[in-house]
Amino acid sequence: MEINEIKEIIEAILFASGDLVSLSKISEILTLDEKQVRPIMSELIESKLNKQSGIIIKEIENSYQMSTNPEYFDYVRKLFERNTSKTLSQAAYETLAIIAYNKNVTRAKIEAIRGVSAGSTINTLIEKGFVEESGRLEAPGRPVLYRTTDEFLRSFNLRSPADLFPIESFSDEKKEDEEE
Amino acid sequence: MEINEIKEIIEAILFASGDLVSLSKISEILTLDEKQVRPIMSELIESKLNKQSGIIIKEIENSYQMSTNPEYFDYVRKLFERNTSKTLSQAAYETLAIIAYNKNVTRAKIEAIRGVSAGSTINTLIEKGFVEESGRLEAPGRPVLYRTTDEFLRSFNLRSPADLFPIESFSDEKKEDEEE
Amino acid sequence: MNQPLIEEYKLRLENFEGPFDLLYHLIEKNEMDIYDIRIGDITDQYLEYLFDMQTLNLDIASDFLLMASTLLHIKSKMLLPVISDDEEDELDPREVLVRQLLEYKKYKKASFAIKELHEAGNRYFYGLPSSEDFGETKKVYEVSPLILKEMYKGIVSRNERKKNYKTRYMEKILRHDRFTVEKKIRVVIKTLLNNAKISFFEFFKKKEAEKLDVVVSFLSILELAKERKAKLNQNRIFSDIVVEKTDKLTESDLKEYIDIYK
Numbered sequence: 001m002e003i004n005e006i007k008e009i010i011e012a013i014l015f016a017s018g019d020l021v022s023l024s025k026i027s028e029i030l031t032l033d034e035k036q037v038r039p040i041m042s043e044l045i046e047s048k049l050n051k052q053s054g055i056i057i058k059e060i061e062n063s064y065q066m067s068t069n070p071e072y073f074d075y076v077r078k079l080f081e082r083n084t085s086k087t088l089s090q091a092a093y094e095t096l097a098i099i100a101y102n103k104n105v106t107r108a109k110i111e112a113i114r115g116v117s118a119g120s121t122i123n124t125l126i127e128k129g130f131v132e133e134s135g136r137l138e139a140p141g142r143p144v145l146y147r148t149t150d151e152f153l154r155s156f157n158l159r160s161p162a163d164l165f166p167i168e169s170f171s172d173e174k175k176e177d178e179e180e
Numbered sequence: 181m182e183i184n185e186i187k188e189i190i191e192a193i194l195f196a197s198g199d200l201v202s203l204s205k206i207s208e209i210l211t212l213d214e215k216q217v218r219p220i221m222s223e224l225i226e227s228k229l230n231k232q233s234g235i236i237i238k239e240i241e242n243s244y245q246m247s248t249n250p251e252y253f254d255y256v257r258k259l260f261e262r263n264t265s266k267t268l269s270q271a272a273y274e275t276l277a278i279i280a281y282n283k284n285v286t287r288a289k290i291e292a293i294r295g296v297s298a299g300s301t302i303n304t305l306i307e308k309g310f311v312e313e314s315g316r317l318e319a320p321g322r323p324v325l326y327r328t329t330d331e332f333l334r335s336f337n338l339r340s341p342a343d344l345f346p347i348e349s350f351s352d353e354k355k356e357d358e359e360e
Numbered sequence: 361m362n363q364p365l366i367e368e369y370k371l372r373l374e375n376f377e378g379p380f381d382l383l384y385h386l387i388e389k390n391e392m393d394i395y396d397i398r399i400g401d402i403t404d405q406y407l408e409y410l411f412d413m414q415t416l417n418l419d420i421a422s423d424f425l426l427m428a429s430t431l432l433h434i435k436s437k438m439l440l441p442v443i444s445d446d447e448e449d450e451l452d453p454r455e456v457l458v459r460q461l462l463e464y465k466k467y468k469k470a471s472f473a474i475k476e477l478h479e480a481g482n483r484y485f486y487g488l489p490s491s492e493d494f495g496e497t498k499k500v501y502e503v504s505p506l507i508l509k510e511m512y513k514g515i516v517s518r519n520e521r522k523k524n525y526k527t528r529y530m531e532k533i534l535r536h537d538r539f540t541v542e543k544k545i546r547v548v549i550k551t552l553l554n555n556a557k558i559s560f561f562e563f564f565k566k567k568e569a570e571k572l573d574v575v576v577s578f579l580s581i582l583e584l585a586k587e588r589k590a591k592l593n594q595n596r597i598f599s600d601i602v603v604e605k606t607d608k609l610t611e612s613d614l615k616e617y618i619d620i621y622k
Contacts, residue, residue, distance in 0.1 A: 015487065015490065016489070016490040016492065017489060017490075018486065018487045018488045018489035018490060019486075019489065058484070065486065066486070066487060067484040067485060067486050068484060068485040068486075070480070070483035070484050073483035073484075073485075076485050080485075086478075086482050087475065087478060087479065087482075088475070088478065090377055090471065091377055093471035093472075093474050093475045093478075094377060094467055094468060094471040096471070096474055097467045097470040097471040097473075097474050098467050100470075100474065101467070101470065112460075113460075113463055113464055113467055114377065114378050114380065114464065114467070115378040115379045115380040115381075115423055115427065115460070115464065116377065116378035116379070116423045117423065154481070155478065155481045155482075156474065156477040156478050156480075156481045157477055157480045157481035157484065158477065165470075165473055167466060167467075167470060170465075170466045170467070170469035170470045170473070171462070171466050172394070172462055172465055172466070
């Protein structure tokens with residue numbers, strides 16, 4: 001198969017799926033090796049960005065999804081006549097920040113940082129698909145652990161959790177004059 | 181706005197919609213005249229066909245829809261492996277043909293032509309979205325009239341009902357058989 | 361106290377995400393150094409706040425009360441004379457609180473950044489799974505216009521031949537129950553059994569679909585979802601609903617609905 005044909009097939013697959021499609025699934029469909037497909041994906045993503053396109057491809061943790069170019073948001077929005085704001089409450093963003101920066105975190109830890117109970121906020125985030133249970137802590141009471149989801153990455157325009165600004169960049173703490 | 185930008189916006193709109201979008205809606209979003217937009221749509225459709233693309237644009241009665249390039253169906257199918265849909269039955273094809281070639285036809289007429297009852301076949305076609313009710317005949321009993329849908333056109337790769345193969349040849353045969 | 365004032369207080373309270381948030385606000389308002397909080401002033405102002413809430417008969421969240429007791433505890437500790445001579449041993453009673461405040465502030469700032477990411481992310485629109493049929497239908501679709509023509513020719517000539525022997529059809533009086541839920545459920549079940557997944561929009565695309573039809577269909581989908589025989593997915597508000605059958609949906613459901621509603 002020619003590279004161009006492969007690219008077209010990938011486009012067709014991503015378009016038809018309407019969702020994230022993993023690199024392994026794409027490779028399987030093409031009966032190619034992931035190692036061969038990955039650079040083609042990068043080229044495809046790149047070319048969409050370079051030539052300016054109405055549809056772009058996003059990479060999220062080894063999966064790919066088509067989306068509209070955010071540059072045309074104001075036009076596409078008119079199609080749905082929806083308002084811009086699909087935002088969460090401040091409490092939800094704080095909780096989400098704590099979970100995003102502390103993978104596998106218990107509710108107790110979240111509550112200790114925020115100083116308020118977090119149960120209902122966590123539930124909201126789970127309902128939105130941004131947070132999921134990731135297991136239980138091997139400690140008394142075996143509390144549930146939480147982590148962010150791929151849907152979080154997608155909705156927050158991140159390719160991977162590593163794309164987040166380091167948490168230290170938000171720190172107010174004095175470093176030098178802190179020695180006791 | 182530059183032509184290229186307009187094309188990109190149209191792509192974004194069609195992609196996000198995932199459905200038929202009318203020329204008038206597209207023009208409204210772009211705040212352009214339909215007369216300006218129509219040739220751009222034609223160019224866009226053309227360019228997708230020429231340069232071979234995974235995604236193409238179809239025109240159906242002054243509306244447009246993105247769809248996968250049928251050339252790649254065999255690949256895309258693998259993505260959806262678990263639902264294989266069936267072809268239509270002979271009875272359904274016959275009924276559909278009658279409705280397609282006789283706009284606004286009653287069940288009685290269909291049954292008269294086919295010589296068997298058509299109720300369940302018509303229902304199947306309605307379920308598949310190929311046929312819809314188009315009103316009632318102003319005659320005793322006010323029987324329901326049926327016609328084919330846009331979905332029918334799309335599924336059968338027709339741009340408009342006029343794209344159906346003409347049936348002049350058929351009238352000859354009719355004459356032969358018709359002497360009673 | 362009059363209603364608007366109460367509302368105003370409520371608003372002020374709800375603006376704080378918790379005791380740390382309120383404390384931070386007070387520290388900044390008083391232009392204090394976070395490493396050298398004047399615990400007396402802060403405690404007084406904090407309690408004043410809680411008293412205001414109380415006079416307004418507002419529920420004071422237990423989290424706020426807990427912090428009040430912590431502040432009072434620190435304050436009392438700082439009032440006590442230092443007994444130990446060993447300065448190294450002497451811990452600032454405010455230290456834990458300061459660390460908590462700094463930690464909270466860090467995440468509060470991060471939450472603003474996350475909110476910005478969300479706003480950026482909201483500018484992307486995603487398509488739905490394609491409603492095109494990728495089954496074995498490819499051949500059907502490609503040849504079908506021709507098939508249709510041939511079919512039509514075939515039927516008509518066939519029909520003309522046996523016209524004379526055909527009995528007349530009785531016109532049935534069409535009952536007006538086209539849109540009853542039970543009937544629609546059966547249609548939905550049948551479609552789901554054939555397709556596994558259907559798009560709500562696609563299903564009711566028919567231009568002239570009567571409102572009643574759509575409403576009844578929506579009800580029947582909800583009914584199936586309630587019985588966990590179908591899963592509903594909607595990517596965003598007002599967007600298409602993808603209806604997916606679950607393992608619980610079987611051929612026998614078709615019968616069941618016929619029997620129940622007979």
